[in-house]
Amino acid sequence: MEDIFGILLDINLTTRKTENIYISKRDIELFVGGRGLAMKVLYDRIKPGLDPFSEDNPLIFMSGTFSGLPIPSSSRTCVVTKSPLTSPKKSIFEKASTVSYSNIGGFFGPEIKFAGYEGIVITGKSPFPVYIKIEDNEVKIKDAGDFWGMKTDEFDNAFKKELGDNNFQTCYIGPAGEKKVAYASILHTAGRAAGRGGVGAVMGSKNLKAIAVKGTGMPNVKNPKEFNNLANKARAYFKGREATKYWREEGTAGALKSSSDKGSMAVKNYREGTFEQIENYDAKASREKIWKRDYACYQCQLSCKKSGVVVEGRFKGTIVHDSPEYETGTMVGSNLMLTEINDVMKAIYDGDDYGIDIISLGNTIGFLIEAKEKELIDINFLDGIDLKWNDIDSILSMIKKIADRDGIGDLASKGVKVLSEKIGKGSEKFAIHVKGQSLAAWNVHVNPGTGISYTTSNRGACHLNGGDVDRQNANALKDSLAICFFATGWGGFDTNQLIEFVNAITGSSWDENSFKKAGERIFNLEKMINIREGFTAEDDVLPERFYTEALSSGPKKGAILNRDEFAEKLLEYYKSRDWDISSSKPSEKKLKELSLDFLI
Amino acid sequence: MQQENNFSESRRDFIKNLFIGGGVTLALGNLSFTFFDSEKGIEKKVIICDFSKCTGCRTCETSCVAYNFATQDGFETYGIVNPKNANIRVNKFNPDLDIPATCAGCPDTPCINACPINVDRKTGEKALYLNKLTGAISVNVEECIGCGKCAKACETERVGVIRQNQESGKPEGLCTYCDGDPSCVKNCPYGALSYVKVDTNYEFFGKSPEQIAGILTERYYK
Numbered sequence: 001m002e003d004i005f006g007i008l009l010d011i012n013l014t015t016r017k018t019e020n021i022y023i024s025k026r027d028i029e030l031f032v033g034g035r036g037l038a039m040k041v042l043y044d045r046i047k048p049g050l051d052p053f054s055e056d057n058p059l060i061f062m063s064g065t066f067s068g069l070p071i072p073s074s075s076r077t078c079v080v081t082k083s084p085l086t087s088p089k090k091s092i093f094e095k096a097s098t099v100s101y102s103n104i105g106g107f108f109g110p111e112i113k114f115a116g117y118e119g120i121v122i123t124g125k126s127p128f129p130v131y132i133k134i135e136d137n138e139v140k141i142k143d144a145g146d147f148w149g150m151k152t153d154e155f156d157n158a159f160k161k162e163l164g165d166n167n168f169q170t171c172y173i174g175p176a177g178e179k180k181v182a183y184a185s186i187l188h189t190a191g192r193a194a195g196r197g198g199v200g201a202v203m204g205s206k207n208l209k210a211i212a213v214k215g216t217g218m219p220n221v222k223n224p225k226e227f228n229n230l231a232n233k234a235r236a237y238f239k240g241r242e243a244t245k246y247w248r249e250e251g252t253a254g255a256l257k258s259s260s261d262k263g264s265m266a267v268k269n270y271r272e273g274t275f276e277q278i279e280n281y282d283a284k285a286s287r288e289k290i291w292k293r294d295y296a297c298y299q300c301q302l303s304c305k306k307s308g309v310v311v312e313g314r315f316k317g318t319i320v321h322d323s324p325e326y327e328t329g330t331m332v333g334s335n336l337m338l339t340e341i342n343d344v345m346k347a348i349y350d351g352d353d354y355g356i357d358i359i360s361l362g363n364t365i366g367f368l369i370e371a372k373e374k375e376l377i378d379i380n381f382l383d384g385i386d387l388k389w390n391d392i393d394s395i396l397s398m399i400k401k402i403a404d405r406d407g408i409g410d411l412a413s414k415g416v417k418v419l420s421e422k423i424g425k426g427s428e429k430f431a432i433h434v435k436g437q438s439l440a441a442w443n444v445h446v447n448p449g450t451g452i453s454y455t456t457s458n459r460g461a462c463h464l465n466g467g468d469v470d471r472q473n474a475n476a477l478k479d480s481l482a483i484c485f486f487a488t489g490w491g492g493f494d495t496n497q498l499i500e501f502v503n504a505i506t507g508s509s510w511d512e513n514s515f516k517k518a519g520e521r522i523f524n525l526e527k528m529i530n531i532r533e534g535f536t537a538e539d540d541v542l543p544e545r546f547y548t549e550a551l552s553s554g555p556k557k558g559a560i561l562n563r564d565e566f567a568e569k570l571l572e573y574y575k576s577r578d579w580d581i582s583s584s585k586p587s588e589k590k591l592k593e594l595s596l597d598f599l600i
Numbered sequence: 601m602q603q604e605n606n607f608s609e610s611r612r613d614f615i616k617n618l619f620i621g622g623g624v625t626l627a628l629g630n631l632s633f634t635f636f637d638s639e640k641g642i643e644k645k646v647i648i649c650d651f652s653k654c655t656g657c658r659t660c661e662t663s664c665v666a667y668n669f670a671t672q673d674g675f676e677t678y679g680i681v682n683p684k685n686a687n688i689r690v691n692k693f694n695p696d697l698d699i700p701a702t703c704a705g706c707p708d709t710p711c712i713n714a715c716p717i718n719v720d721r722k723t724g725e726k727a728l729y730l731n732k733l734t735g736a737i738s739v740n741v742e743e744c745i746g747c748g749k750c751a752k753a754c755e756t757e758r759v760g761v762i763r764q765n766q767e768s769g770k771p772e773g774l775c776t777y778c779d780g781d782p783s784c785v786k787n788c789p790y791g792a793l794s795y796v797k798v799d800t801n802y803e804f805f806g807k808s809p810e811q812i813a814g815i816l817t818e819r820y821y822k
């Protein structure tokens with residue numbers, strides 16, 4: 001059989017031309033798939049300083065090495081583009097920004113593989129709203145005028161009807177993406193989102209409402225017999241494990257209570273780390289009051305996702321696609337001091353329905369509430385919205401404003417960094433972002449490792465980045481293999497199991513060192529794209545709040561981040577990466593060692 | 601939902617032995633060989649789902665294809681399969697529901713009734729027939745003309761599991777019961793599937809995924 005290293009489906013929405021691009025053997029060997037391979041495509045295609053909303057910015061949906069194969073939890077799809085949300089302190093480029101990657105679980109990546117591709121690369125801009133329909137090698141660009149403006153929940157069903165075939169897997173944006181809210185998300189199956197870094201805004205900038213994929217093929221595997229043995233073992237591996245039970249029973253919501261107890265939760269715009277009322281909507285309460293069923297991604301045995309409905313009160317009947325998760329429950333819950341479960345469910349629902357990243361949304365609204373409380377802004381600045389902690393009505397009004405980019409919503413749609421620059425008056429001290437990307441639901445006071453994860457992430461503040469070099473490299477690789485973090489950490493696959501799969505699938509002979517190197521290479525490639533944009537070590541900074549305002553309540557009362565210790569930790573980090581401590585640029589030696597000579 | 605799963609090796613061996621006996625199956629057809637009798641329906645078993653346990657992971661689909669299509673174009677597939685080829689299909693709905701659908705084993709076989717091709721006038725066997733050895737609705741591919749009437753009947757009257765092959769129009773998607781030990785049931789990580797006697801009184805018997813989703817949406821999401 002002929003060696004095929006994968007095909008990228010290239011779609012230009014300006015010219016309406018599509019093309020199959022053969023991926024080079026070397027790119028697959030070096031950048032693997034998923035996040036890594038997509039980053040190489042991004043690097044090859046963008047000029048430094050490119051406007052993220054320009055036609056040339058590619059929006060990439062990439063499957064990974066494991067996609068489409070019967071490996072438990074190998075469901076992830078990585079969406080990569082140049083971020084419309086992030087920015088450096090200084091740059092010669094007006095539109096400088098970081099790379100953006102955001103992962104979705106579900107069924108989309110596997111279907112890309114079934115259709116015969118590693119990934120889909122979309123450039124250009126349609127003059128009118130369109131959707132893309134892919135059936136194996138047949139690609140159609142179709143009018144989406146009827147769907148423009150439609151919220152995601154309604155669209156999910158309407159689009160199925162339009163396609164007339166439930167075998168398509170779809171990704172789509174809501175009104176927020178259409179209007180280019182800088183932190184708009186891309187949704188899949190109504191309850192799964194590639195939330196972070198504004199990937200939905202880039203999709204909207206192309207006038208692209210949705211993509212549908214269906215394929216009849218199967219992925220290529222070099223040593224199928226060996227693969228089959230591993231897959232059979234892997235399927236039995238998760239049975240009866242403590243971790244499996246935990247994910248099934250609690251999902252990520254299990255962390256709501258434990259994180260609050262540890263003081264590591266985002267509460268009141270990150271001012272606090274513990275939320276007394278969290279038991280109102282932790283996993284236990286949600287199981288009792290909201291959740292009706294657990295559901296899973298492709299071939300996954302963990303079913304961490306929970307759906308249900310609000311059964312009482314004024315939001316009765318609100319569908320809960322998957323909430324609270326730890327991130328969503330915290331960011332529009334405790335971070336906005338909401339105490340009632342039904343209010344939290346409604347805020348999450350609306351955010352998803354408009355197609356907004358719930359993390360950035362909760363962070364931005366938290367910032368505005370604090371700014372108003374501190375009288376840096378008034379009710380007129382907020383277009384008459386009396387925005388307050390634990391006030392669902394004003395919070396819902398602000399969500400709508402942001403989605404519509406109406407009045408104050410327009411400014412707030414650009415993210416908390418831009419907001420704080422506009423407001424000034426010292427508000428940047430509690431603008432909780434790194435490089436313009438809002439921090440996620442983990443507070444930093446009690447956990448410097450999380451601080452490292454946020455400051456050094458290549459997409460701006462990211463909780464999934466990893467708190468040290470090894471984890472970051474491993475995570476970059478897992479995002480490239482398309483394996484879920486939940487199936488590879490506690491109670492999941494170990495590195496050796498992943499390596500065995502890689503070798504069976506690709507025919508390579510990786511060992512632990514090759515595994516580490518591949519992740520490190522991908523991480524450094526991303527870093528170099530950011531360096532090219534003008535990012536330096538000056539951009540790897542945490543908000544002042546964590547150094548200056550100790551937690552004032554809860555079991556970790558008094559906890560504060562020690563500035564010198566954290567600076568020392570960051571310094572050690574740069575050294576261990578062999579990055580320059582002021583430019584944060586990887587050394588030539590490091591780039592050569594990683595076969596990244598072309599970046600020198 | 602408690603169910604018996606007692607299709608034992610010995611019983612399978614017994615059937616096999618009967619078959620080896622040559623012609624015995626037919627001779628015994630009206631006497632004692634009623635395991636898969638479509639009219640009496642007493643021992644016919646099918647796969648049903650406890651929808652409260654199904655998470656929509658689609659492991660049933662991949663397990664089905666791995667077993668039933670172990671070779672493709674002469675090559676072994678080694679479980680590297682496209683789940684859409686499965687004889688059990690997980691139908692997904694919003695609000696979030698996953699409804700695996702497979703042949704309901706209808707005792708009155710609307711699919712066979714709709715088949716216009718009589719293969720054997722003596723026995724009444726058609727191009728679509730009940731395989732008495734496996735209990736599966738099977739296709740005589742030589743005789744089938746790919747008219748799609750069986751698929752239409754299943755779709756309008758029951759579950760709607762029969763698909764027509766894109767080229768030949770011949771029916772696909774019929775459960776084989778994997779020699780009495782269904783691969784999907786065995787491999788479901790959530791224990792949602794079971795292999796049980798056909799029960800026409802079962803709440804969801806013969807219902808389409810859309811109908812079941814309608815019922816469950818009322819139950820879960822209102």
